[in-house]
Amino acid sequence: MDIFIAPVKFTNVQLLQNIIKKLSLKFISPFKILALQLELEKFYSKERSQYFSTQIIAEAMKHTSDINGKIILLTEVDIFVPVLTFIFGEAQLDGKHSIVSICRLHEEFYTGESNEELLLERSLKEILHELGHTFGLHHCLNWDCVMHSSPSIEDVDIKGDRYCRQCSSKIEGYKYYYD
Amino acid sequence: MEKKEKILIVDDEKIVRESLFHWFEEEGYEVDTAEDGEKALKKYEETKFDLLLVDMKMPGMSGIELLNKIKVIDKEPVIILITAFASVPTAIAALKNGAYDYVTKPVDPDELAHLVKKALEQRALKIENIHLKESIDEIIRPDNLIGESYQMKKIYDLVQTVAPTDTTVMIRGESGTGKELVAKAIHINSKRKYFPIIPVNCGALAETILESELFGHEKGAFTGAQFKRKGKFELADGGTIFLDEIGSVSMKMQIELLRVIEAKQFNRVGGNELIKSDFRVIIATNEPLEELVKEGKFREDLYYRLNVFSILIPPLRERKEDIPLLVNFFLNKFSQMMNKPIKSVSKEAMDFLVNYDWHGNVRELENAIERAMVVGKNNSIQVEDLPFHISSNNNYFNDECKSLASMEKKYINKILNENNWNISRSAQVLEIDRVTLYNKISRYDLHKNNN
Numbered sequence: 001m002d003i004f005i006a007p008v009k010f011t012n013v014q015l016l017q018n019i020i021k022k023l024s025l026k027f028i029s030p031f032k033i034l035a036l037q038l039e040l041e042k043f044y045s046k047e048r049s050q051y052f053s054t055q056i057i058a059e060a061m062k063h064t065s066d067i068n069g070k071i072i073l074l075t076e077v078d079i080f081v082p083v084l085t086f087i088f089g090e091a092q093l094d095g096k097h098s099i100v101s102i103c104r105l106h107e108e109f110y111t112g113e114s115n116e117e118l119l120l121e122r123s124l125k126e127i128l129h130e131l132g133h134t135f136g137l138h139h140c141l142n143w144d145c146v147m148h149s150s151p152s153i154e155d156v157d158i159k160g161d162r163y164c165r166q167c168s169s170k171i172e173g174y175k176y177y178y179d
Numbered sequence: 180m181e182k183k184e185k186i187l188i189v190d191d192e193k194i195v196r197e198s199l200f201h202w203f204e205e206e207g208y209e210v211d212t213a214e215d216g217e218k219a220l221k222k223y224e225e226t227k228f229d230l231l232l233v234d235m236k237m238p239g240m241s242g243i244e245l246l247n248k249i250k251v252i253d254k255e256p257v258i259i260l261i262t263a264f265a266s267v268p269t270a271i272a273a274l275k276n277g278a279y280d281y282v283t284k285p286v287d288p289d290e291l292a293h294l295v296k297k298a299l300e301q302r303a304l305k306i307e308n309i310h311l312k313e314s315i316d317e318i319i320r321p322d323n324l325i326g327e328s329y330q331m332k333k334i335y336d337l338v339q340t341v342a343p344t345d346t347t348v349m350i351r352g353e354s355g356t357g358k359e360l361v362a363k364a365i366h367i368n369s370k371r372k373y374f375p376i377i378p379v380n381c382g383a384l385a386e387t388i389l390e391s392e393l394f395g396h397e398k399g400a401f402t403g404a405q406f407k408r409k410g411k412f413e414l415a416d417g418g419t420i421f422l423d424e425i426g427s428v429s430m431k432m433q434i435e436l437l438r439v440i441e442a443k444q445f446n447r448v449g450g451n452e453l454i455k456s457d458f459r460v461i462i463a464t465n466e467p468l469e470e471l472v473k474e475g476k477f478r479e480d481l482y483y484r485l486n487v488f489s490i491l492i493p494p495l496r497e498r499k500e501d502i503p504l505l506v507n508f509f510l511n512k513f514s515q516m517m518n519k520p521i522k523s524v525s526k527e528a529m530d531f532l533v534n535y536d537w538h539g540n541v542r543e544l545e546n547a548i549e550r551a552m553v554v555g556k557n558n559s560i561q562v563e564d565l566p567f568h569i570s571s572n573n574n575y576f577n578d579e580c581k582s583l584a585s586m587e588k589k590y591i592n593k594i595l596n597e598n599n600w601n602i603s604r605s606a607q608v609l610e611i612d613r614v615t616l617y618n619k620i621s622r623y624d625l626h627k628n629n630n
Contacts, residue, residue, distance in 0.1 A: 025516075048285075054198065081198040083261070085285045093204055110406045138207030143375045149206060152289035154409050158375050 001174065002069035003027065003131070004034035006060070009075050015102070016074070018120050019127065026128075026162070029174055034071060036063060045080070053079040053090045057097045064097070070134050070174075072127055073099040088126050088156065091133035098130035110153060122156050132163060135171045140164060184299050185209045185226060189219040189245065190234040190261065195284075199232060206292075216240025220248055227253070230298055235262040235269065235281070243276050250277060257298045261286075324360045325505050328498040334361060334490060341488050342368035347440075349485055350463040352492030353583065355542030358463035359421065361492060366419045371459060374418030377411045382424030383615040386432055390448060394439075397450035410447060412439055415458035425485070426466035426477065437481045460485070465583070495537040495544065502533045505541060509548040510560070521552055523559040531562050538586050542610055588623040591616070600627050 003023075007016055016033070023031045043055040056073065064071055079101040080086050088105065091098035105122040107115040128146045140147035145164035150156040163171065186208045188199045196212040203210045211226070213219035215237055223231075231249070235242040242260050249256045260273045260281040273281040279298050282291060326334075341348055342365045350358045359378060366376040384392060391401075395410030411420060428436065439445045444455045462485050471477035495502065506524055514521055524532070528551075537543055551564035591609065598604040606616040619625075 054201075080285070081202065082192070082194050083198050083285055084202070084288045084291065087288060090201070091205070093201070110408055133205055139205060141373055149292060151287075151292040152409075154414050155289070158377065158414065 001029060003029050003031050003174070004067065004069060004071045005031055005127075006034040006036040006064075006071055006073050007075070008036060008038050008056070008060075008073050009040055009077050010102075011076065012102075015116070015120060015123065019074075019123055022120070022124055023127065027174055029069075034064075034067070036060060036073070038063070038073075040075075040077065048080060050078045050080040050086065051075075052081070053087060053099050053101075054081055057090065057092065057099055060097055060099075069096075070131060071097050072131055073097070074123075074127070075099065075101050076103055077101060078103040088150070089130040091130040093133050093138075094136035095134050098134050100126045100130050102126075104153065105156070118157075121161065122153075125150075125156055125159065125161050128161070128163070132167065132171075135174070137163070137167050137170060140167050142166070183209060184229040185211070186295075187219060187222060187226075187228040187231045188212045189214075189216065189231060189237070189242070191215060191237045192234075195234070195261075202288075203295075216242075216245040216248075219245055223249055223252060228256075229302060230257045230259070230279075230295060232259050232261060232295075235260050235273070243272060243278075246276050246278060255302075257302050259294060259298065323508070324357065324364055325508050326498060326501040327504060328501045330493045330498045331501060334492065335364075337488075337490050338364045338368060341365060341490075343370065345459050347460045347462070347485055347487045349468075349487070349489045350461065350492065351489060352463075352465065353494045353538075353540055354465050354587070355540030356492040356494060357541050358465075358492060359423065361490060362419070362421045362461045362463065365461060366421075366459075369419070369459070371418050374416070375414065376419040376421055376461075377415040377458075378421040378423060379411050380423045380612070380615070381432075382427035382618070383612050386429045389428070389432060390435070394435075394445050394447055395450075395454075396448040399449065401449065407447070410445075412445060412456050412458060413447075413454055416456040417458075419459040419461055422460065422462045424464065425462040426464045426468055426471055430476075430478065433478045433481050437478065437484060440484060495540045499533050502537075502544070503529060505544055506532055506548060509545050510552070513549050513552040517552055519552055519555070521555050521558060521560060525559050525561050528560050528562045528565060531565060538583075539590060546608060546610070584623075587619070588625070591619055591623065592625050595620075595625065595627075 005016070005020065010016065020031045020033065038056065038059055040051055040056060043052045043059070044050075045052060056079070060071065060073055078086060079090070079099065081090060086104060087101075089098060089100040100123070102119065102123050103109070105119055105126065107113055107118050125146050129150070132147045137147050139149040142148060142160075142164045143158060144160035145167055146160055146162055147164070147167050148155070148159040150159055186203050188196050188203070188210065189212070190196050190199070191214055193214070196214065200210050200212055211222060211228070213222050216239055219231070219233070233242040233245055240248075246256075246258050246260070249258065257279045258277070260278045261284060262269050262281055263284050270281060280294055282294065338361065348362075348365055350361050352358050362378075363376060366372060379392065381389060391408070391410070393410050393412055395408050395413055398407045440460055443457060444453050446453060468477055468482055468486070472479050472482050506529065510522065510524065513519075532544070532547070539546070547566055548560070550566050551560045555561070555564040594608050595605050598608065602613055602616055606613045609616065
């Protein structure tokens with residue numbers, strides 16, 4: 001089965017290419033780009049200046065029912081779910097769809113200084129993390145595992161960039177290269 | 180390890196219940212929801228929940244009313260109240276009635292995660308069987324800490340001895356011997372294992388950056404500091420901080436370090452708030468700190484504060500029997516990563532690897548195997564696939580370079596030339612970050628075409 005990355009309101013082509021390149025090394029299934037025309041404005045909250053991610057996923061589901069595989073929506077807009085101030089990503093546990101926002105993965109968001117290398121590293125971690133949830137993985141207690149919970153950017157930086165042995169053994173149908 | 184704690188979310192808004200349900204479900208908790216106090220109470224009577232997240236204002240029974248009713252069933256429930264507006268009377272009412280804490284909508288995910296984790300941990304501590312913890316007598320090793328030699332077994336013994344304590348540990352060893360892995364082994368065998376180990380390479384950062392890295396900064400502390408940032412000591416709360424290359428820290432920073440290690444409290448850069456953090460310290464050095472103390476480059480008081488329990492990792496050349504194990508480990512690793520069917524090493528190549536001096540230690544061996552896997556065209560690695568087969572074993576590290584520094588200088592120059600002075604690529608091969616590489620180039624006065 002294939003793994004698709006669907007850029008939605010996403011303009012950083014170089015980053016997207018690097019993400020696809022790096023992720024393709026980790027799985028047998030190649031990562032493919034999926035062109036998805038989603039109108040995000042209806043999910044925009046003026047009050048919060050953010051987009052409601054659960055509704056974006058629900059909209060994506062309507063457009064992708066004929067696709068077999070996992071679909072990761074990748075966006076540059078800031079996303080939220082009610083109750084929380086923001087989220088880096090959201091996924092359907094043991095499902096098909098997930099969403100990752102790189103908005104708060106930019107280093108300049110925190111220090112004012114841009115760091116493309118760090119942005120790529122953080123994006124890869126969050127994509128693998130949300131993808132992991134769609135494989136049915138829960139949060140892992142191992143800090144070296146990408147499935148460790150990461151509610152803050154510091155946690156994203158601390159945790160590892162791969163699935164641990166235990167988590168990778170639970171991934172079914174998609175061969176992951178454990179290193 | 181699977182978490183089995185049960186959480187009940189009580190809120191009249193469906194959207195809030197659903198959001199929190201999915202968020203906690205991903206955490207691995209068993210989650211249930213209730214839309215009002217009555218239903219929540221019914222569910223609580225049927226199932227003993229470990230934690231309840233309750234909306235303060237609901238039609239019918241309010242959050243505080245629900246809390247009081249639950250206290251009749253369970254004397255010590257862990258309840259976190261959620262409120263739309265933060266106010267002092269609300270907070271007082273919540274806490275007076277026995278809530279664990281309260282949060283204001285929308286809540287920062289980091290704050291909520293920590294709050295729930297701490298609340299559940301406190302509850303778990305009450306029911307923890309201490310004897311069960313003490314019965315664990317075999318150490319857990321990180322996957323890549325390899326070695327069955329007498330020296331390594333001795334290290335595992337030392338790790339086992341010191342891990343359960345909170346003692347500061349000093350790990351010594353040449354570059355590339357795996358000091359960070361031993362630090363990780365100590366951490367994952369300690370009671371702090373569910374909190375992170377935070378590594379800091381003190382040698383890679385300039386003094387001002389190191390200060391902000393270690394202590395964090397407040398919003399506006401310096402140009403570009405748009406948001407508050409937690410420092411490494413703060414992140415290590417509950418866990419371990421691993422300070423690598425401690426010998427390269429400036430005298431000013433040594434004073435700061437001594438202070439924070441002793442007091443376990445500090446201020447963020449540009450901040451007044453006193454931050455408390457409960458961390459364990461593990462340090463590593465490849466420099467003889469005693470010499471630095473004699474030369475006046477390292478504070479004596481800090482040295483004695485750090486040198487409580489010392490572990491010396493022997494260089495690879497002194498534990499040659501571990502080399503075949505390590506070679507096979509790296510072979511499997513790179514074979515999987517590169518998807519190449521090379522699964523063995525020829526006898527000649529293995530003899531060569533075992534007899535080589537490995538001044539760059541395990542890291543150098545790993546790089547050699549990686550390179551051999553890239554260039555190798557057979558099903559097994561041959562001598563000619565190894566990066567140094569042309570030179571005789573001692574040719575590269577000849578009599579001229581007896582000191583570690585001269586060897587390091589020569590080796591860095593070699594890698595830079597091999598990679599056409601591409602800093603990123605060379606740093607990747609050397610497994611150090613680019614800043615460290617720039618520092619070393621400047622320290623050794625290396626230039627392109629400088630042999």
